[in-house]
Amino acid sequence: MADTDVRMTVNGMVRRGTVPARLTLADHLRQNCGLTGTHLGCEHGACGACTVLVDGEAVRSCLVFAVQADDTEITTIEGIASADGRLSTVQSAFRDHHGLQCGFCTPGFVISVTAFLRDNPDPSDEEIREALSGNLCRCTGYQGIFQAVRAAAESLRAGSPAPEAVVPAPPDS
Amino acid sequence: MKPAAFDYHAPVDLDEAVGLLGELGEDAKVIAGGQSLVPMLALRLAAVDHLVDLRRVGELRGIEVRDGALWIGAGMTQAAVERSAEVAEAVPLLARATRLIGHFQIRNRGTIGGSIAHADAAAEYPAVALALDAEFEACSPRGRRTLPAREFFTGWWSTALDPDEVLTGISFPRRAGRSGFAIEELARRHGDFAIAGAAVALELDDGERVRRCGIGLFGLGSSVQRAAAAEEALAGAVAADVRPDEIGRTAMTGLDSIPSDLHGPPEYRKRVGAAMVARAWTKALQEARNG
Numbered sequence: 001m002a003d004t005d006v007r008m009t010v011n012g013m014v015r016r017g018t019v020p021a022r023l024t025l026a027d028h029l030r031q032n033c034g035l036t037g038t039h040l041g042c043e044h045g046a047c048g049a050c051t052v053l054v055d056g057e058a059v060r061s062c063l064v065f066a067v068q069a070d071d072t073e074i075t076t077i078e079g080i081a082s083a084d085g086r087l088s089t090v091q092s093a094f095r096d097h098h099g100l101q102c103g104f105c106t107p108g109f110v111i112s113v114t115a116f117l118r119d120n121p122d123p124s125d126e127e128i129r130e131a132l133s134g135n136l137c138r139c140t141g142y143q144g145i146f147q148a149v150r151a152a153a154e155s156l157r158a159g160s161p162a163p164e165a166v167v168p169a170p171p172d173s
Numbered sequence: 174m175k176p177a178a179f180d181y182h183a184p185v186d187l188d189e190a191v192g193l194l195g196e197l198g199e200d201a202k203v204i205a206g207g208q209s210l211v212p213m214l215a216l217r218l219a220a221v222d223h224l225v226d227l228r229r230v231g232e233l234r235g236i237e238v239r240d241g242a243l244w245i246g247a248g249m250t251q252a253a254v255e256r257s258a259e260v261a262e263a264v265p266l267l268a269r270a271t272r273l274i275g276h277f278q279i280r281n282r283g284t285i286g287g288s289i290a291h292a293d294a295a296a297e298y299p300a301v302a303l304a305l306d307a308e309f310e311a312c313s314p315r316g317r318r319t320l321p322a323r324e325f326f327t328g329w330w331s332t333a334l335d336p337d338e339v340l341t342g343i344s345f346p347r348r349a350g351r352s353g354f355a356i357e358e359l360a361r362r363h364g365d366f367a368i369a370g371a372a373v374a375l376e377l378d379d380g381e382r383v384r385r386c387g388i389g390l391f392g393l394g395s396s397v398q399r400a401a402a403a404e405e406a407l408a409g410a411v412a413a414d415v416r417p418d419e420i421g422r423t424a425m426t427g428l429d430s431i432p433s434d435l436h437g438p439p440e441y442r443k444r445v446g447a448a449m450v451a452r453a454w455t456k457a458l459q460e461a462r463n464g
Contacts, residue, residue: 001178021181021224022214043175044212048278057252057281063211064282067181068204068226112278133363134276 006070010035011079019066026050028066029076037077037107041136048135051108052076058115077107080114090114090152099148101139109135113149121157125150176214183226187312187341190230194337195314197223203339205233205248208275208283209291233286233341236260242308242344247286252277254285263347266305266354266374270297273356276364286340289325292332292396294432295366297356299326299397300389304372307345313338326396350384351377353460355453358391359445361436367392368436369446371400371424373453377461383407383415388424388453393431393446400424400450412462417455421447 003018010033017032024043029035029052041047043062050061053075080088087095090113100106109132116123116131123131128149137145182201184190194201200222204210213219227233233248236257243263245254254260254271261268274280274288274297288298289309302309302322309320313335325333334340348354358370369392378384386407388400403424407415425447431439 001180004181020178022176022178024175024211024215044215045208045279048276051278058278059282060278062215063208063279065181065207065211065224067183068207068228070183116277130363131277134278 004067004070006066008069008072008074010074011076017066021065021067023066024062025052025054025064025066025069025074026061028069029061029074035076035078039104039107041104046136047105047108048112049105049108051111051135053111053115056115058112075111077110080110088114089155090117090148093148093152093155094145097148097151098144099141100144101137101141105135105137105139109137109145113152117149117153117156121153123149123153128153175217176211177217177220179221180223181226182223183229185229187230187232187339190225190227191312191314191337191339193223193225194339197225199336201225201336203227203290205284205287205290206250206282207287208279209287209293227339233339238263238347239344241347243347244342244344245285246342247290247340248284249286251275251280251283251285251288255280264305264345265348266301266356266372267298267345269354270301270356270372273297273358273360273367273370274364279364285343289343290332290334290340292326292330293366294329294394294396295368295370295392296397297358297367297370297372297391300370300372300391301356302343302345302389303397303399304374304387304389305345306387307343309340310342310344311338312341317341323399326398329395331396349376351379351461351464353377353457353462353464355456355460357449357453357456359449369393369442369449371446371449371453373450373457375454375457375461377412377458381412383410383412386454388450390424390428390446390450393425393428393442395430395432398428402426403450412458415454415458417451418447420454421449421451424450 007016029038039049041049045060045063052061202221204224205227234246236245307322353375356372358367360367372389374387376385391397425443431442
């Protein structure tokens with residue numbers, strides 16, 4: 001069971017590592033890269049807490065092995081605010097609309113919503129609910145989260161783009 | 174680390190991939206998007222000695238017309254299928270089914286070939302492939318072959334693929350004539366596996382008779398299956414004479430391994446399945462008449 005070398009760009013920084021094949025991307029980010037903002041809830045793809053962007057696409061990092069993410073570009077929750085600590089539009093909206101209670105699920109929600117609003121800047125209420133369905137909040141704070149997404153969509157459309165956060169667009173497929 | 178240890182291989186082309194599978198035998202398993210396999214490994218419902226990752230295999234990508242059918246590479250993500258204007262136009266049933274699969278984060282990784290080769294009895298793509306009489310291309314060290322959808326799904330998570338065979342692409346007939354398509358399912362929450370569902374692909378002739386009607390059922394047995402009795406009853410029937418609830422009930426005859434779980438006993442699933450067939454038939458007919 002030989003270890004494998006992996007190289008990925010995480011929040012703009014090149015990260016190299018030598019990992020066992022069974023190490024998930026989530027564990028690699030948390031343990032080897034020290035990026036513990038990516039939270040692990042269920043570890044089998046049900047809760048969405050571990051959502052990160054891989055080449056711009058929101059995915060569950062517990063359902064990807066680190067070796068599968070070799071040569072990709074990753075954005076975790078630590079890469080969403082700008083370098084000077086200014087919150088992104090989505091993060092601000094979560095704060096302003098009480099979109100979090102205990103906060104455990106929040107990184108996954110913020111990442112999912114960031115990708116969702118990039119691809120669908122003017123969503124209907126139904127589309128917002130559907131987009132949120134892949135993330136679970138055990139505090140059941142969904143009303144606040146929903147309000148936050150609607151508000152974030154409005155401010156993004158009104159021209160307050162996310163500040164210099166590292167949110168690469170997905171490659172053309 | 175949740176899964177048991179395994180060795181990882183990332184072949185760069187199809188020859189290398191099937192060569193590895195031939196060499197490693199039953200101890201190896203193919204991984205594409207991993208959205209079904211990784212949870213099974215994490216929960217240790219499955220264990221492998223070798224994982225052969227198809228992510229670098231370019232031959233598995235593409236959406237194009239081949240021999241009159243729409244060919245979709247097995248490695249295309251569900252998100253790519255969802256975004257494809259060509260799929261929406263030529264195989265609308267597939268596009269509609271895609272939105273019912275998991276959540277967008279799952280569809281960003283999960284592939285069409287993975288869904289079909291994994292062959293979950295409650296999955297949408299296998300039922301759609303059945304309803305449309307799709308054809309599957311596979312490649313092994315012994316060469317390539319084509320398998321019709323109706324001979325592919327053989328039981329719980331099992332298919333006609335050999336252990337050293339890779340599903341490389343799926344060919345769907347393009348919509349033609351006066352046709353209508355619908356997929357209906359009942360799930361407790363959006364993105365959950367369906368309790369029961371049905372995919373209907375209907376084509377009418379100029380006299381309002383059923384020229385062809387394929388019905389794929391999911392969640393109603395050990396694998397997806399055709400509603401043979403209902404298809405037989407519909408063949409050549411005058412569409413206006415068909416009673417949707419009756420066709421729904423007919424579709425539930427001859428099903429012998431309907432699952433029983435916390436969602437309900439087989440009798441309940443049958444009632445749900447009949448209702449889904451009736452709804453899908455009604456919608457497909459409406460589209461065929463208008464189209």
